[in-house]
Amino acid sequence: MSTRPRVLLADDETMVRAGVRAILAADEGIEVVAEAADGRDAVRLAQAHRPDVALLDVRMPVLDGLAAAEEIVRTLPGTAVAMLTTFSEDAYVARALGGGATGFLLKSGDPYELLAGVRAVAAGAAFLSPRVARHVIDGLDxxxxxxxxxxxxxxxxxxxxxxxxxxxxxxxxxxxxxxxxxxxxxxxxxxxxxxxxxxxxxxxxxxxxxxxxxxxxxxxx
CATH class of the missing domain: 1.10.10.10 (Winged helix-like DNA-binding domain superfamily/Winged helix DNA-binding domain)
Structure with a gap:
């Protein structure tokens, strides 16, 4: 990993993507190298740019974030994957665990938490938003x-x-x-x-x- 994590951001909602990009851009230590509005484009751009972190929305058209995450993990071992989630998507988070994602961040969470999560997964750590973790744990068998x-x-x-x-x-x-x-x-x-x-x-x-x-x-x- 470079000292300045390079991030691919993928979300089909323009406003959400703009908001997340603004948060990431506020940290001079993080660089957004590409953006995608669907999962297939996210995979293509990840393979082209080889970012340190692919930050993927769970629900995207053409190819959803979970399938995109699995493909990125399979083909780009140097790229860590973090999922952007909402409270209503706990089941997707559980599935993403098996797909190799190591970060789970809440879209409506604290901006500091987003930055900390990106840095954590870029450094090879696992990061779960505490609120996401609680909801996932509640929903497990x-x-x-x-x-x-x-x-x-x-x-x-x-x-x-x-x-x-x-x-x-x-x-x-x-x-x-x-x-x-x-x-x-x-x-x-x-x-x-x-x-x-x-x-x-x-x-x-x-x-x-x-x-x-x-x-x-x-x-x-």
Whole structure:
């Protein structure tokens, strides 16, 4: 990743796209390199520009954001995908988890959260808007209380340091940021993250982040 994350923005609603672009443009450390109004164009532009982050609306014409995300993840391993969602699209977020997206941001959320999310996924971290995470967790099979109980039991088997690392993964921090926060070397953090994923039996950071949210390890914000 470059020190200045390069972003592809895709949303079929002109006003929404303009608003998100304005927020991103306000941060001199983020560069919007291309914009698309449908999923097929988003894939084409991603392959042409190879951005650090593809920021995709879930619902788009021609090819929806979920299918576009899957294609970008499959063909461009150097591009992280973050989905723009609304409260009514929790089921889509759950499906996107399996498609390789590592960021889930609320369209009506805080602009700071959008910027933090873009930076997080560009750095290789997972980022879930706290409100999106709560709604996704509520909608998952088993109910919120049961899943919270299960998540607390799973995280209870981690060491105190592993739980600390997991909480920071859930907060959207990259390995480098976790290392700085905990005064560790980045290689040590990478080893902790790998151990956490294995012990929780999850495939990636975003699934670990959901467990962290379910277990109450992250700030409910």
């Amino acid at each position: 088993g109910g919120r209380l049961a899943r919270a109980t299960e998540a607390r039991a799973r995280t209870g088997r981690l060491t105190p340091r592993e739980r600390e690392v997991l909480a920071l993964v859930g907060a959207g921090l990259s390995n480098a940021q976790i290392a700085a926060r905990l005064h560790l070397v980045e290689g040590t953090v990478k080893a902790y993250v790998s151990s956490v994923l294995e012990r929780l039996s999850v495939r990636n950071r975003v699934q670990a982040a959901i467990v962290a949210h379910e277990a109450g390890l992250t700030d409910p914000g």
